Amino acid sequence: IIVSVNISSKQFQHYNFVDKVLEIINETGLNPKNLTLEITETIAISNIKHTMDVLNKLRSFGISVAIDDFGTGYSSLSYLNEMNVNELKIDKSFIWDIEKNNRNKLISNTIILLAKQLGLRVIAEGVENCEQLLILKEMKCDIAQGYHFSKPVEKARIDEMISTASLLN
Numbered sequence: 001i002i003v004s005v006n007i008s009s010k011q012f013q014h015y016n017f018v019d020k021v022l023e024i025i026n027e028t029g030l031n032p033k034n035l036t037l038e039i040t041e042t043i044a045i046s047n048i049k050h051t052m053d054v055l056n057k058l059r060s061f062g063i064s065v066a067i068d069d070f071g072t073g074y075s076s077l078s079y080l081n082e083m084n085v086n087e088l089k090i091d092k093s094f095i096w097d098i099e100k101n102n103r104n105k106l107i108s109n110t111i112i113l114l115a116k117q118l119g120l121r122v123i124a125e126g127v128e129n130c131e132q133l134l135i136l137k138e139m140k141c142d143i144a145q146g147y148h149f150s151k152p153v154e155k156a157r158i159d160e161m162i163s164t165a166s167l168l169n
Contacts, residue, residue: 001162004036006068009043013050018057025061032062036087040068044083055084066123071111081118088115092126092146099131112139 011017025032037058044051044067055065066087067080071094080088090111094104108124115122124136127146136144153161 002034002036002064003030004038004066006038007043009040009046012039012043012054013047018054021058021063022061033064036064036066038066038068038089041070041072048082052083059084059086069125071107085120087121087123089123089125090141095124095126095132095136095146096128098135099129105135108136108141109139112141116140 014020021035021037024030025035039051058065064086065084066089067083067085068089069091070088072091088111090108094108094111096104098105098108112122121142123143123145124132124141125145127133127136127144127148129148133144133148150161
């Protein structure tokens with residue numbers, strides 16, 4: 001199971017951010033390979049040198065990094081090319097009406113194609129129905145998340161869902 005955590009700008013810019021992440025990993029016993037930290041484009045390019053240093057350190061410990069809400073910020077392709085990230089997350093604003101809005105469909109498909117060419121995994125946020133999921137599957141999107149699968153749930157329910165899924169494997 002991969003645990004994805006949204007990181008705020010304040011957290012990311014903190015001088016001991018990487019040390020704090022490693023401390024939490026040690027406390028929880030989480031395998032770093034099962035952790036993905038999500039940062040927005042705006043955070044990523046606010047101080048590109050700091051970002052590159054932090055991302056390289058995180059990746060050296062096996063931690064994955066995703067650019068969250070891709071397409072809503074600066075979307076600088078030159079920075080994306082330089083950053084050491086694993087995933088791009090397509091913002092839900094492009095997914096919500098993908099089955100009716102051809103422009104959003106084209107943008108989503110372009111993001112997926114770009115990510116694939118860069119060797120990145122692609123996650124679509126905000127999938128709310130089967131039609132959206134089928135479109136994204138056709139586009140070869142790697143992962144979809146949203147209310148189509150589940151609304152937010154309490155920890156106990158997550159444990160139950162994981163246990164049930166484990167029985168099926």
